[in-house]
Amino acid sequence: MxxxxxxxxxxxxxxxxxxxxxxTLTYSILRFSNFSHGDLMAWGxxxxxxxxxxxxxxxxxxxPIAPLSFGWPLLLALALGMLFTGGLALLLDKILFQRxxxxxxxxxxxxxxxxxxxxxxxLLEFLFTSSPAYFSRAxxxxxxxxxxxxxxxxxxxxxxxxxxxxxxxHLLMTRSQIGREMRAVSQxxxxxxxxxxxxxxxxxxxxxxxxxxxxxxxxMIGVLVQIRPLMGFDMLLPVFAAAILGGIxxxxxxxxxxxxxxxxxxxxxxxxxxxxxxxxxxxxLMAVLFVRPIGLFxxxxx
Amino acid sequence: xxxxxxxxxxxxxxxEPGVPIVRGASIRVEEGEIVVVLGPNGAGKSSFIKAxxxxxxxxxxxxxxxxxxITGAPAHRMVRLGLAFVPQTENVFPLMSVEDNLKVAGGVxxxxxxxxxxxxxxxxFPDLRERRTTPAGNLSxxxxxxxxxxxxxxxxxxxxxxxEPSAGLSPKFVSMxxxxxxxxxxxxxxxxxxxxxxxxxxxxxxxAYVLVEGRDAHEGVASELWNDPVVAELYLGHRASPAxxxxxx
Ligand SMILES: Nc1ncnc2c1ncn2[C@@H]1O[C@H](COP(=O)(O)OP(=O)(O)OP(=O)(O)O)[C@@H](O)[C@H]1O
Ligand SMILES: [Mg+2]
Numbered sequence: 001m002x003x004x005x006x007x008x009x010x011x012x013x014x015x016x017x018x019x020x021x022x023x024t025l026t027y028s029i030l031r032f033s034n035f036s037h038g039d040l041m042a043w044g045x046x047x048x049x050x051x052x053x054x055x056x057x058x059x060x061x062x063x064p065i066a067p068l069s070f071g072w073p074l075l076l077a078l079a080l081g082m083l084f085t086g087g088l089a090l091l092l093d094k095i096l097f098q099r100x101x102x103x104x105x106x107x108x109x110x111x112x113x114x115x116x117x118x119x120x121x122x123l124l125e126f127l128f129t130s131s132p133a134y135f136s137r138a139x140x141x142x143x144x145x146x147x148x149x150x151x152x153x154x155x156x157x158x159x160x161x162x163x164x165x166x167x168x169x170h171l172l173m174t175r176s177q178i179g180r181e182m183r184a185v186s187q188x189x190x191x192x193x194x195x196x197x198x199x200x201x202x203x204x205x206x207x208x209x210x211x212x213x214x215x216x217x218x219x220m221i222g223v224l225v226q227i228r229p230l231m232g233f234d235m236l237l238p239v240f241a242a243a244i245l246g247g248i249x250x251x252x253x254x255x256x257x258x259x260x261x262x263x264x265x266x267x268x269x270x271x272x273x274x275x276x277x278x279x280x281x282x283x284x285l286m287a288v289l290f291v292r293p294i295g296l297f298x299x300x301x302x
Numbered sequence: 303x304x305x306x307x308x309x310x311x312x313x314x315x316x317x318e319p320g321v322p323i324v325r326g327a328s329i330r331v332e333e334g335e336i337v338v339v340l341g342p343n344g345a346g347k348s349s350f351i352k353a354x355x356x357x358x359x360x361x362x363x364x365x366x367x368x369x370x371x372i373t374g375a376p377a378h379r380m381v382r383l384g385l386a387f388v389p390q391t392e393n394v395f396p397l398m399s400v401e402d403n404l405k406v407a408g409g410v411x412x413x414x415x416x417x418x419x420x421x422x423x424x425x426x427f428p429d430l431r432e433r434r435t436t437p438a439g440n441l442s443x444x445x446x447x448x449x450x451x452x453x454x455x456x457x458x459x460x461x462x463x464x465x466e467p468s469a470g471l472s473p474k475f476v477s478m479x480x481x482x483x484x485x486x487x488x489x490x491x492x493x494x495x496x497x498x499x500x501x502x503x504x505x506x507x508x509x510a511y512v513l514v515e516g517r518d519a520h521e522g523v524a525s526e527l528w529n530d531p532v533v534a535e536l537y538l539g540h541r542a543s544p545a546x547x548x549x550x551x
Contacts (some may be wrong), residue, residue, distance in 0.1 A: 180398070180406040187395045194355070194389065195453065196381035196410045299397060 005266040011155055011224060012238075013262020014162040018217035019235055020242035020254035022210030023167060028186040028249030029206045035113040036092065038239065040085055041254030044215025045222040047088075047093060048074070048081030049135065052075055067153035069136040070223065078219050082212035089211030090204060092116055107149060115234065116164045124229035132226040135219075141160035158220050165216060166255050173251055178205055188248055207238065238265070241281045243301050245288055248297025260284065304332040307461050307492045308354075308385075314362035315353035321360060323349040325516035329494075331461065335456055336483065336493045338503045338524060341513035348390060350513060351463050354494075355387035356380045368460050370422050381410050386459035390466045390496075393450035396439025397495045400430050403449050406443060407456040416456075423452040425483070444475030447481060455491065462486065463494045468502065480506050504528045 019041060026034045055073040056062070062071045096116060100109045158274035172178035185192045185202045192199055214232070221231050242261050246253025261281045268280035288296065308331040316322040323346045331337045334362040341347045349506055354365050356377040365373045370385050378389065395403050404423060408416035424431035427448045433441060438449050447467050454462055465481070467477040480502050487506075497503035504510055509522035522530060 026516065088525075177405070177409050180402055181409065183398060183402075184395050184406045185442060187397055188392055190357070191395065193377040194357070194387050195407045196378050196457065197406070198378055 002270060003149045005270045006263070007149055007151050007155065008269075009221075009263030010159060011262070012265060013259035014159060015217045015220045015258075016235065016238045016242045016262050017238025018162060018165065018213045018220070019239040019253040020246065020258050021251055022214050023239055024243040024246070024248055024250065024254040025182075025206050025210050027243065028290050029182060030097070030101065030109075030203065031111045031114070032097075032101075033240070034097075034210075035110065035236065036117040036120060037210070038232035038234070038236040039117045039124075040211055040214040040223070041218035042229055042234060043088055043218075043232075044081050044085035044211070044228050045218035045230075045231065046124060046133075046134030046255075047084040048215065048219050049078045049133060049222070049227060051077035051084075052135065064136075064138075068157055069138045069140055069154050074135060074219075074223075078216065079262045080247055080249065081219065082215045085215035086208035086211035089207040089214075095201070096117055099254060100238065121229055121233055129230060132228045133222075134226055135223050154223055158169075158223065161216070162220070164252075169213070170251055172209075178202070182206060217296055237278070238262075238281050241285045245285050245295055247295030249294070249299070250297035253295060253297030304334065305368075307331050307333050307335075308494060309366040310354060311366075312363040312364070313350065313365065314356045315349060315360045315361065317349075317358060319361070323358075323516055324353055326363065327511075327513060327516060327518045328363075329511050329518060329521075331492060331494050333492055334487070334490070335423065335508045336487055336495060336506055338507035338510040339494070339496045339501050339513055340527075342505065343498075344517040345512050345513045351387070351465055351494065351496050355385060355463055357387070381457045381459065381531065383408075384460035385455055386454035386462050388447075388450045388454050388462070388464040388467065390469055394438035394441075394446050394453065397437055397527060400449055401434040401437050401439070402439055403453050404456055407453045410457045419456055419458075420491045421451070423455060426455075427441060427452050442475065444478045447471070447475075447479050451486065451533055455486065459491070460481050461492050465496050466498055467495070468497065468499045476502060501528065 019037065021036060022035050022040070026032065026037070052073050055077055062073050064071045080130060088257040096112055097109055100112050140151045140154055144150050170296070173182065181192070181197045181202050182205065184195065184197055185199055189199060218232055238261050242257035243254050244257070246255070246257030261284065264280050264284050265277050268276045307317055308329070310327065311328045312326045312328055313324050314322045314326060315324040327350055329337065329339070339347055339350065348367070349358050349395070351548060353360050356379070363373070364371060366384060367385055370383065372385065374424060375383060395406065398406065399418065404420050408419060429445055430452060431464040433445065434547050438446060441449065451462070451464070468477050471479060476499065483493060483495070484506050495503060495507065504524040504527060510522060510524045510527045511518045512520040520527070
């Protein structure tokens with residue numbers, strides 16, 4: 001068997017995992033499935049593309065960093081894009097979800113997130129048309145690294161970036177006061193208030209992190225594949241599958257779920273053919289939930 | 303004359319507008335006291351102290367903490383105002399370690415005071431030091447109450463308010479919890495306590511109020527209340543007899 005699927009799977013898995021962290025955080029802290037998360041990924045990517053354009057306009061063309069297809073403008077633009085997407089998520093919550101949440105019916109909030117998803121996507125198609133865009137047109141040469149595996153410098157860089165971000169989020173959740181407060185709110189929101197936690201602040205922080213990571217996931221897709229208004233929406237099912245597979249609320253679970261789904265998708269494509277890509281996520285999801293209904297790292301109903 | 307830490311005047315509160323559950327209850331807690339609120343099931347004891355702690359909407363009356371009006375302040379501000387509340391159930395974060403339960407409550411303190419305060423809590427509750435890395439949900443009922451109380455004390459409250467800390471515990475842990483509360487009082491903390499277990503609560507309390515239908519129907523010195531025939535007959539479910547005193551039941 002050709003081992004190339006490992007690289008493809010890890011990359012897809014990283015994108016899915018980064019998206020799943022946002023979904024799992026929103027679910028565990030706000031108790032609703034945010035179906036507009038995929039569109040936050042797309043918005044983040046287009047925002048980053050715009051920032052790259054603005055930086056190029058200001059500083060002229062910048063040469064890429066040695067073997068990579070992109071230079072510091074993309075990194076700076078990504079940081080700005082993360083801020084933008086976090087802000088967009090905050091804005092959505094402020095004008096839409098927050099009011100509906102206060103009324104208490106979760107299904108209404110979920111439906112509203114569907115509506116937000118469609119509106120965000122249509123707006124992107126209106127602004128940028130549905131034809132694809134690219135961060136770079138340069139073709140990268142994939143280098144063989146043994147076992148029949150070939151990988152491009154961009155791919156290595158993005159895998160490292162994912163690892164760094166996931167580690168950072170994990171440390172934030174386990175070692176910092178805001179992380180402890182987030183865990184406290186997800187475990188018992190009433191007690192969190194009694195303890196003196198400002199729940200509204202924790203909610204804002206959750207949106208910021210979820211939005212920022214959605215942006216990174218989107219930009220990864222943009223760099224490695226292409227940028228389309230539908231790019232995030234198309235990721236929604238694997239992203240939710242990863243969050244559920246890992247155990248809703250668990251960040252390591254979301255990442256592991258993403259990697260499992262990414263790798264099995266890639267393996268399925270190689271073994272059975274591309275038409276099986278979408279189905280495999282669900283076969284695996286069902287198989288795991290059959291044995292362990294709360295997901296790999298889940299902790300059951302609270 | 304001792305300082306008045308808590309003064310509640312004619313408090314009215316309820317879950318829905320126009321349906322008061324607490325209907326004009328008044329109590330007072332002096333510095334260093336343990337004050338007990340007793341009453342039959344459904345009398346509104348939990349609602350009463352939840353209203354004091356900002357968890358049930360207040361529609362009338364006033365709550366004054368150490369001279370400051372705190373009536374109807376939101377729950378998350380209460381700890382900053384000096385009132386720490388321990389709910390009846392689900393009063394720890396079950397998936398967080400004992401230490402993280404204390405740390406998260408320490409968010410109200412200046413950063414450099416958190417670690418020393420946790421150290422003080424471990425000195426007051428040595429069992430918790432041994433269990434510092436255990437998820438609070440895996441502890442025994444008695445130890446969980448210790449975590450809940452230590453968590454509340456993290457912020458050096460002026461008043462510690464507890465809702466039935468002995469509820470659902472086995473007899474061994476019940477006495478452990480009441481022993482813990484006397485130790486906490488010795489450490490200089492003023493305590494307001496709602497209890498179902500009248501006998502044990504009156505044994506450690508200084509004064510007590512009996513709440514009936516959302517009103518305080520009776521007030522008295524704790525040791526005398528147990529033997530007060532009217533109170534005993536009506537609300538505490540035992541027949542007072544001078545010969546047997548508090549040992550009946
Ligand atoms: N969340 C709530 N919403 C509406 N009504 C409530 C709520 N909680 C309690 N009540 C009502 O308020 C009344 C008093 O209940 P409360 O729990 O305060 O009594 P209690 O004296 O603490 O009883 P117990 O001894 O069982 O703990 C009851 O009639 C109850 O039905
Ligand atoms: Mg009660």
